[in-house]
Amino acid sequence: VNATEVTVEKYVANKRAQQETINEYLDSIEDILSPGMPLQVAFSASSAEADGDGAAAGEGAAAESSDGDGGPNPKRQRQNSIGSQLLETLSTELGLTAAQVDELSGQKGFIHSDREIKAQCTALIKELRVRVSEHIKTSQTITDCLRRILTPLQVAKFLVWVERNQRSMDLLNTMFQSDDAAQ
Structure with missing residues (x-):
């Protein structure tokens, strides 16, 4: 059981590391956009x-x-x-x-236009950072709820199943979103 909890903790830490990686990529994009x-x-x-x-x-x-x-x-x-x-x-x-x-x-007009595009890109990156952070927090909340409801072994099995069946999970989420939009 202790090894199972360690596995779940590794999963959670991996999700946090993914957010850091995404932020590093976004930092790189911002660097490219900035002269x-x-x-x-x-x-x-x-x-x-x-x-x-x-x-x-x-x-x-x-x-x-x-x-x-x-x-x-x-x-x-x-x-x-x-x-x-x-x-x-x-x-x-x-x-x-x-x-x-x-x-x-x-060239002033072109420069002004380019600066507007860069400002829009920067705003989108800022919004993306917020959305990714929200996603990670929501994902963590879901994992915490699962940990309260399921046994540690069941949580570990569920997380492994989700990772193996990511496409099925994406399809299921899309179906749920379609149902929510229809209502």
Whole structure:
């Protein structure tokens, strides 16, 4: 009986390890989606004019449209100035021609679009992390309930059966979900 409890504990630990592995994969995906810091700073600051949201220049908050008297917003001007200065510095460092600077400036729309896609991907990854965590907690709760109802040997047999018959379990779960949706 003691060996059976050890087997069940190993199963539970394995489920927790699977969550850690999933999180590591999601971390890797986030790393792939994020450009290196110099590139991120360059593109974020240079696209501040196109965005006008303050986040592009690392400010993290939306710029107000005016200072209250209908005049230009100094914060917005500062963002534009930072983007312009950065593009000017990049132009000097790389020895860009005026035509190249103009073409790079024309990329702001693409950069903004790409940043929106990345933000959506990041939100989906965040949601996936929450869902995986919920799944692991629910799975743990189910296992705990089984352990209260069944003998340790029955729990171990059930867990082994579920692992061996995963496709059947998936089909059964799909059928239950269909029944729930129909009601």
